[in-house]
Amino acid sequence: MAKVTTLSFTESGNAWQTFWDYNPDFAFSLKDSYFTTKNGKLWKHYDSSTVNNRGTFYGTNYESNITLIFNSDVSVSKNFKTISYDGTDGWEMDSFVSDTQGFNLDSAEAFIDTSIPVKSYSEGAYLERGVQYRAGFNKKENKYHSNLRNNSAIIRPEEVRNGASMSGIKGDVAIVKLSTDSSTQLGGQKRLFLVASEYSLSAF
Numbered sequence: 001m002a003k004v005t006t007l008s009f010t011e012s013g014n015a016w017q018t019f020w021d022y023n024p025d026f027a028f029s030l031k032d033s034y035f036t037t038k039n040g041k042l043w044k045h046y047d048s049s050t051v052n053n054r055g056t057f058y059g060t061n062y063e064s065n066i067t068l069i070f071n072s073d074v075s076v077s078k079n080f081k082t083i084s085y086d087g088t089d090g091w092e093m094d095s096f097v098s099d100t101q102g103f104n105l106d107s108a109e110a111f112i113d114t115s116i117p118v119k120s121y122s123e124g125a126y127l128e129r130g131v132q133y134r135a136g137f138n139k140k141e142n143k144y145h146s147n148l149r150n151n152s153a154i155i156r157p158e159e160v161r162n163g164a165s166m167s168g169i170k171g172d173v174a175i176v177k178l179s180t181d182s183s184t185q186l187g188g189q190k191r192l193f194l195v196a197s198e199y200s201l202s203a204f
Contacts, residue, residue, distance in 0.1 A: 022057035052187035055180065061187055065094070065179035070197050077101075079168040079202040083118060083176065084145035085137075087192040090184035092136065093118035096148055096197075098171025113169040116149040120181040148197075170202050 006020040024036035024043075034045045038058045047053060055062050070080065083093050096115035118124075121144055124136020137144040148169050174197065180190050 021062045054187055056187050063179045068176045068195055070174040077202040078199040079170055080174055080197045080199045081168045082198040084196050086143050086194040089121045090180050090190040091178050092120040092181045094177040094179050097175050098169050099173040114151045115169050116151045118146045122184045123181050
């Protein structure tokens with residue numbers, strides 16, 4: 001069965017702004033409330049009287065995700081070193097991918113850097129000999145941050161280290177995908193105000 005995507009339109013911004021995974025039979029608004037029908041049942045959306053119902057449609061909970069492009073100093077070669085965000089716990093980084101920086105002439109494979117995914121603050125927590133560690137985002141001064149670990153498989157010419165043995169993602173531009181995790185206050189509010197990456201100039 002093909003995946004169906006529902007688009008929502010904002011009249012105030014005069015734009016299509018959000019993609020949804022749910023597939024209603026019919027949708028309508030009444031007295032500032034949004035309703036849809038599915039399989040003969042009526043559903044009220046954005047119902048604040050129901051606790052932890054965000055991302056839940058017709059009894060199924062869906063993750064929320066956002067894709068961002070880091071494009072500052074676009075003509076400058078960079079080494080993206082970190083990923084950080086200002087918001088609440090429950091967000092994880094699915095991917096951090098650079099633009100193409102050339103090709104391997106022997107195999108025609110593109111030189112693209114990728115990062116190892118970063119778990120959320122809660123899901124990345126683990127105990128070792130009674131000490132709490134974090135394998136994902138860490139929290140400092142009310143912001144969540146993590147170093148980026150390279151996951152690139154293709155060795156570039158004259159590259160001494162590659163993959164997880166090095167930190168950072170090389171590129172001019174990066175595409176980043178963040179999503180809500182599968183256990184932290186499921187269906188609860190997940191805020192995301194700002195996403196950033198610290199980078200340095202690269203000599204590659």
